[in-house]
Amino acid sequence: MSFHEVRFPASLSFGALGGPERRTEIVTLANGFEERNTPWAHSRRRYDAGLGLRSLDDVALLVAFFEARQGQLFGFRWKDWGDFKSCAPCDKPGAQDQLLGIGDGETDRFQLIKDYASGDQCYGRVISKPVIGTVRVAIGGDEVADSIDYTVDPVTGIVHFTSPPGEGAEVRAGFEFDVPVRFDSDRIHTAVSSFQAGEAPSVPVIEVRV
Template identity: 65%
Template structure:
């Protein structure tokens, strides 16, 4: 799958609408009870990039980005302004934000994840596109200095210089992007309709990487 490691202009994504999507199959039985199942282990996010377009200059920037990605052909990074940190939106990422693994004395590579918790239930989301320079890591509650680990910003894999000891909890804090692509091969714009308040419909959908 083709993917460009470039972020969609944040000035345009700021006004966008969207969020996570689930797919649930519901079967209603003869007695009125339901059976529910899902073929998706992970949620998928959808956005409308056209909602953030406010001027004709924005339209020009959108079209340039769209053409450079060749429509749906190449994926790209997207900043979800409602969900782009390992912590609450009002806080700054800290090295203890998210548990990403437990040491066994040999493993030194851990994938970034984010856990969503509500009551006794939770969902763990893999994070594949951390923002360069934002990742902080701790082992057993002690922050690892920048030279003590490396991050693959294209996969979300963290490699520690020294494998954590058995039972030592590895945590991380970071900002991240969502890997997406355009979900259309056409952008329809009209200067007259845009000046009247209409914005183009530009669907964007998350991709697996």
Template identity: 65%
Template sequence: MAFHDIRFPAAISFESLGGPVRRTEIVTLANGYEERNTAWAHSRRRYDAGVGLRSLDDVAALMAFFEARGGQLHAFRWKDWSDFKSCLPSETTGPTDQTLGYGDGTTTTWPLIKRYVSGDFAYARPITKPVAHTVTVAVAAQPLDAGHDYTLNPDTGTITFTAAPAIGAEITAGYEFDVPVRFESDAIQMSVSSFRAGQIPSVPLIEVRL
């Protein structure tokens, strides 16, 4: 799938609607009990960037972005303002935010993940589009130097260490991240409501698997 490493205009996405979507198959048995199953290991996010009244400059920026992506053809980065950090929204990211795993003395490459914890259960979400300059990494709570101790692949969200972390050493990271999405339609509708403002009723976006 073609991917353009460019972010949807953050000022336009700020008031967007959206969030994770799951696919659960439910079969109700004759006795009233249910059997539930899902074919998706990971949720897929949907958004709508159309929030009504915009400046004509915003309308022009959206039109240019849509045309440059070829409608649904090319995916791109999207900032989900409700969930774009490895920490809580009110906090600042740090190298111990998320546990990626524990060293085995051999493995040098580790993918970024974000864990969503509730009670005794957790979901580990793959992070494939980190914001490169925000990523910090630590091993055994000791911050490391980017470029010297490790390198980051911003296209895949993987960290490669110069030397494999020691057996049992906790590997952690902090970061901001984007969501890879595409337009969900090959058409968007815009109108001019005044000499200075326009309307964008709906701009649907959907997360893509990379």
């Protein structure tokens, strides 16, 4: 897949509108009951970067980034200011934040995951674009050392341990992460008058599977 490991300017994504979407197929039966199903195992996020533009300098920065990605051709990283940590938004990521799995003495690779729980239900989101330098990992309750006990692939979000975690040991991690996205249009419309009138251009961005 065509993807550039570069982040959309965080100063422009701050203030952007967006979030997750699902696709649900609903069939209403003759008796009024519904049957609901979904072809998607995972949600997909959409954003509008236009709301983060505040000046003509911002527009110039956006256009440069758009041209370098060749419109929709190349994906890139996006910081979702409302959801970019393994912990609560106002907390600092810790090594105990998320359960990645249970060691079996043989498996030495674990995927970064963020769980979203409500009541008895929980959704596990695969994190493929962690931010370098923010990942902290613990095995069996003890934090282990980056580059010594494990390494993290920033392109896939896979944690590779030097030695497989022991059988029954919880493998946990905390981290910051980006969302893999692309522009959802091959055109950007901007105008000086838009800012004078208090209007923001629409710059749609959509999550991609990696």
